[in-house]
Amino acid sequence: MRDFEIPGHLEVRDDHLFICGVDTVKLADEYGTPLYVTSEDRLRDNYRRFAEAFKGAHIFFAAKSNNSIVVQRILAQEGAGADAFSGGEVYLARLAGIPPQKILFTGNSKSDEELEFAVNSGVMISIDSHDELMALSRIADGLGKEVRVAFRVNPDISANAHPKLATGLKTSKFGIPRQEIVDIYKKAKGLPGVKPVGIHCHIGSQILEVDPYVEAVNRMMDLVGQICDFINLEFVDIGGGFGIPYQKGVRAPTPRDWADAIIPAFKDRCAQLGISPELHLEPGRYIVADTTVLLTRVNTVKKAYANFIGVDAGFNTLIRPAMYDAYHEVVVANRAGEENMGTYTVAGPVCESGDILARDRRLPAVRKGDVIALLDAGAYGYCMSSQYVGRPRCAEVLVHHGHAELIRKRETYDDLLHNQLIPGRLL
């Protein structure tokens, strides 16, 4: 029996887990496993809930959290912009139909080729270093263009995030030290090819408190106060990082909670300065995480040091547990209404001891052939997957109003050879 609440788009019917009215056990049979299953309805709801709470602000979906062109297309229809972290993400966001003026190319180490591609694509760029400023000015000027830019500030803020997810600490690789920010805007003002129009920061991911954002707003507005004497800043971008409750008992602020803290702080400081820049936000995880379940089939159940359930998804499919000790709720999709009978550890098929998806979970009696669902797998799931140990990447399905559609084909063994070349002398 489940001992936790599952979000509204998930429900248990006749002992099976359903997503958006579709039986996940049938999906596993029909499309095979591992399988990412995303609810379009939940995706749209999440975006609308966030946008409604932050009415008037501009939402740039953090594309790194989910690289499905379909997900981005749906968000483009909802009016989202994109935070794109690479030339490839700029390319996909454009293909998804997001207008260039609503794309911010962020990133701490952009190649000249990526900068040129971004300039030609007409997107905005968040500059992460003095070197990048000089390169971009040269490239854009050489192309006869002027790019709208922001600078990424390292605000020196702790957001109590997992050490691998903290991005606003002064020791972080991201951003320009805040003490150097005013000077770099002065320098940019005199350079060809770049037009400073915004200021940007991002303090971390899976943040579960509102206070670090208020601190970030204040730090940013301290800088804006100095910059607005000589530059008219059109936007202040405070990044993403809005956490979700992956685990029972964890409390996460709602979009309304975040907005109630962030918007007044922002508006007060703007009013004091007599300016009215736009507020930009870059949520990734909040928009996509709970839209998706990862279905994986049980290959073997083994009683050893623990009761190991060997499944067909591992950290090659969902890396978050191995990389961040992340918690994902586990449901036995074909026994979702049965009593818990034992304590199990869910292990993947990768040749690494760290390939554990979930430890010591109370579950119904699990048998070979059962389907396990890992919840909240829509953020940093498929997009961080790999072919490690010769396992082709899995498929993705979208469900909408009770219907399922394949949105990414399962790779085959041939895909393991994709782009590999064998020198003739070895044939």
Ligand SMILES: Cc1ncc(COP(=O)(O)O)c(C=O)c1O
């Ligand atoms: C610049 C930037 N913006 C937004 C995000 C989105 O973060 P999250 O998915 O935690 O909302 C990230 C990732 O941490 C990021 O690096």
Ligand SMILES: N[C@@H](CCCC[NH3+])C(=O)O
């Ligand atoms: N990949 C991380 C989030 C990183 C956010 C990008 N800076 C996760 O799975 O939680």
